[in-house]
Amino acid sequence: xxxSTTDRPAPLEAEVDVPPTGDGSGDRAGxxxxxxxxxxxxxxxxIWSGAVVVLAxxxxxxxxxxxxxxVNGLGAGAIYAMVALGIALVYRATRVLNFAQGExxxxxxxxxxxxxxxxxxxxxxxxxxxxxxxxxxxxxLAVVIGASMAVAVNLFIIQRLADSSPVTSLVATAGVALLxxxxxxxxxxxxxxxxxxxFSGSIRILGLRFPSHTLVIACVLAVAxxxxxxxxxxxxxxxxxxxxxxxFAAELHGVSAKxxxxxxxxxxxxxxxxxxxxxxxxxxxxxxxxxxTTFLVHAFTAAVxxxxxxxxxxxAGGLLLGQVSAMANTTTVGLGISVPNAPTLAAFVVLLLVxxxxxxxxxxxxx
Amino acid sequence: MSATTVRPSAAPRxxxxxxxxxxxxxxxxxxxxxxxxxxRTAVLALALGAVGVIPLLVAPLTRNLLATTAVYGMVALSxxxxxxxxxxxxLGHSAFLGVGAFGAGFVLTQLAxxxxxxxxxxxxxxxxxxxxxxxxxxxxxGLYLALVTLALAVFAxxxxxxxxxxxxxxxxxxxxxxxxxxxxxxxxxxxxxGLAFAWLLDWRLTASKAGRAIRALxxxxxxxxxxxxxxxxxKLLAFVTSGAxxxxxxxxxxxxxxxxxxxxxSFMLSLSFLMMVVVGGIGSRVGVxxxxxxxxxxxxxxxxxxxxxxxxxxxGSAAQVIGAxxxxxxxxxxxxxxxxxxxxxxxxxxFKPMRSRHGAASATAGGGSDVRP
Numbered sequence: 155x156x157x158s159t160t161d162r163p164a165p166l167e168a169e170v171d172v173p174p175t176g177d178g179s180g181d182r183a184g185x186x187x188x189x190x191x192x193x194x195x196x197x198x199x200x201i202w203s204g205a206v207v208v209l210a211x212x213x214x215x216x217x218x219x220x221x222x223x224x225v226n227g228l229g230a231g232a233i234y235a236m237v238a239l240g241i242a243l244v245y246r247a248t249r250v251l252n253f254a255q256g257e258x259x260x261x262x263x264x265x266x267x268x269x270x271x272x273x274x275x276x277x278x279x280x281x282x283x284x285x286x287x288x289x290x291x292x293x294x295l296a297v298v299i300g301a302s303m304a305v306a307v308n309l310f311i312i313q314r315l316a317d318s319s320p321v322t323s324l325v326a327t328a329g330v331a332l333l334x335x336x337x338x339x340x341x342x343x344x345x346x347x348x349x350x351x352x353f354s355g356s357i358r359i360l361g362l363r364f365p366s367h368t369l370v371i372a373c374v375l376a377v378a379x380x381x382x383x384x385x386x387x388x389x390x391x392x393x394x395x396x397x398x399x400x401x402f403a404a405e406l407h408g409v410s411a412k413x414x415x416x417x418x419x420x421x422x423x424x425x426x427x428x429x430x431x432x433x434x435x436x437x438x439x440x441x442x443x444x445x446x447t448t449f450l451v452h453a454f455t456a457a458v459x460x461x462x463x464x465x466x467x468x469x470a471g472g473l474l475l476g477q478v479s480a481m482a483n484t485t486t487v488g489l490g491i492s493v494p495n496a497p498t499l500a501a502f503v504v505l506l507l508v509x510x511x512x513x514x515x516x517x518x519x520x521x
Numbered sequence: 522m523s524a525t526t527v528r529p530s531a532a533p534r535x536x537x538x539x540x541x542x543x544x545x546x547x548x549x550x551x552x553x554x555x556x557x558x559x560x561r562t563a564v565l566a567l568a569l570g571a572v573g574v575i576p577l578l579v580a581p582l583t584r585n586l587l588a589t590t591a592v593y594g595m596v597a598l599s600x601x602x603x604x605x606x607x608x609x610x611x612l613g614h615s616a617f618l619g620v621g622a623f624g625a626g627f628v629l630t631q632l633a634x635x636x637x638x639x640x641x642x643x644x645x646x647x648x649x650x651x652x653x654x655x656x657x658x659x660x661x662x663g664l665y666l667a668l669v670t671l672a673l674a675v676f677a678x679x680x681x682x683x684x685x686x687x688x689x690x691x692x693x694x695x696x697x698x699x700x701x702x703x704x705x706x707x708x709x710x711x712x713x714x715g716l717a718f719a720w721l722l723d724w725r726l727t728a729s730k731a732g733r734a735i736r737a738l739x740x741x742x743x744x745x746x747x748x749x750x751x752x753x754x755x756k757l758l759a760f761v762t763s764g765a766x767x768x769x770x771x772x773x774x775x776x777x778x779x780x781x782x783x784x785x786x787s788f789m790l791s792l793s794f795l796m797m798v799v800v801g802g803i804g805s806r807v808g809v810x811x812x813x814x815x816x817x818x819x820x821x822x823x824x825x826x827x828x829x830x831x832x833x834x835x836x837g838s839a840a841q842v843i844g845a846x847x848x849x850x851x852x853x854x855x856x857x858x859x860x861x862x863x864x865x866x867x868x869x870x871x872f873k874p875m876r877s878r879h880g881a882a883s884a885t886a887g888g889g890s891d892v893r894p
Contacts, residue, residue, distance in 0.1 A: 251664050251667070251668070310853075311849060311852075311853060314853050315852065315853065319663075320663060320664050321610045321663060321664060321667055322852065324610070324664060324667055325610075325795060325799060325848075325852065326848075326849060326852045326853070328612075328792050328795065329796070329845050329848040329849045329852065330845070330849070331792075332789075332792055332796070332841060332844070332845040332848070333841075333842060333845035333846060333849065335789075335841065336839070336840075336841030336842035336844070336845055337842055339838055339841065340835075340838050340839050340842060443789070446789075447787075447789075451671060451672060451675045451788075454668050454671070454672075455668075455672065458665070458668060493680065494679065494680050494683025494684060495679040495680050495683060498675060498676060498679040498680055499676065499680045501672070502672045502673070502675070502676040502680075505668065505669065505672050506657075506669070506672075509660075509661050509665055509668075509669065510660075513661075513665065
């Protein structure tokens, strides 16, 4: 465990997050005092948000469709956030960066396809034929499958590598991802298959045209986040947090660290499955390795942006990164600059900036 | 681990028998009988000869596969310099390879310069991108470095290799073979020569003071620094060496099919390279090249099996499943990989007694499969 001290890059800005020293103003601090302290603490976030607002204003002035950009950003960002949430949870509980988080979602989504096809792999799923109730039941099944796969990965691989370095575990989860993609290729070939959405079409809210699917994703993300916040307030959730913070001390208090890590992996697997079903819905189609190739790197970036072990940070980071990606897209298209795949470029730049200037992320805390 | 105070960058000394390093080497060779030396030389020559005649023996259509195997062997050696010796993980080797390949392609096709210029440019580009990553690695460590390298691979795949004037976009960039090696057989030998060069480079690196310094960094940067090892310099040296090997491999790779397309250098390819190194045996030259050969040939072996025998359960499409299972098996159960499996043989072939007299000081000098942060 000696690595834990050298693992994390030290904050490069010395002035970040300096805790206020006891000067007697502790509890009785005035509103303005507390406000200024909170501003000082969240300076970086505020500067970022300010920059984003200024940019958005400039874009409106340049005649770009900022409304559509926000909607697109929400759609992508909510998926990033969902995958990043699972990554953050697993990282918090077991200190493992889960490369298989995407594939733990694609696999259950493929099981959904298999059931919709009735086992006939040469068939074709007509999204219009799939009812809402059917879709709901299948999503539930996908969540169960995703959760059990994740628990199995934890028990059979991650726990056995508990004594090795975090990078070894990362390589192992990458192996799991490759394994799952390989199984998908063998079973379903490399072709793309149609995938149903919960609701198709779009809704107009406040003058903006929202695809219904985007709203579904946003709602699921909101519900999942609220449930997680609720979980962390129960005895079970506190036990989970305790064993993440100090497995040894938690064991002394009768918490099984192994069970807690499986719980975290299980929840993450469920989230991955939700992400898989909804992510495949975004494209209305699914190919082997979909979540890994499309969302995983963005989700990692989102998790780092938010502060890698922080679930709230992951959600914030995902939503923010979605907006940044959409903005990169709209700006380059609007200005007529031909950049191949601007969102990927934006994500890469964001990752480098965060690691260079604020390695703890937006909401990360010194562990 | 006895409490010695030998600097890791000093040549290894036999602590039991006093004497200078050179005397020690002589003392060790003296333990072998003349027959032993002769036997080892004969076996090595035979093995080398056997590898050398493989391109002549195989069906003409599989010669390009051999060339690819040699190139992937070079990439595995290059990745091994980082993962095995320096303890820095890289998920960005597909980008290194791609930069070399596209650099060579651009020079050969767009600028119409001679083949060797293309190779030189590829090496320079490989060194440049690796040096940049090395600078990042001076500040960013462990999992964060893994993420940066992953993001670099994805960035290269989707942004860099998509810039049409440089890479030809989706259509790809042509890269002709040198005029003196246009045939598949001749070009396979060119790739074999590249692998041999990378092997020699790696061998000289590990045998030198720099190699020992780099391995000392892997174990602990602070301890290494306290012994007077310039951490910055040697870490960058490791990245640059790795980048040069990968750039060279990229130039050779470009001309195998004579067309380079961005889709080849997906970030998943980086994972395949990592699989080769881990399954082959982290830190072992022989191991990682064997791993590369295994992973490159596996789909074709399976395909051939499926075509020839009715009972064969899988075909080439299952190669990734088998490869990933092997990776997990190695990580969980068998940390030394293929190199550990052949450890006595590898020791014997390095002109040492088959069993190590000093236990830990093994020929493979690896740290098990622990991919250190």
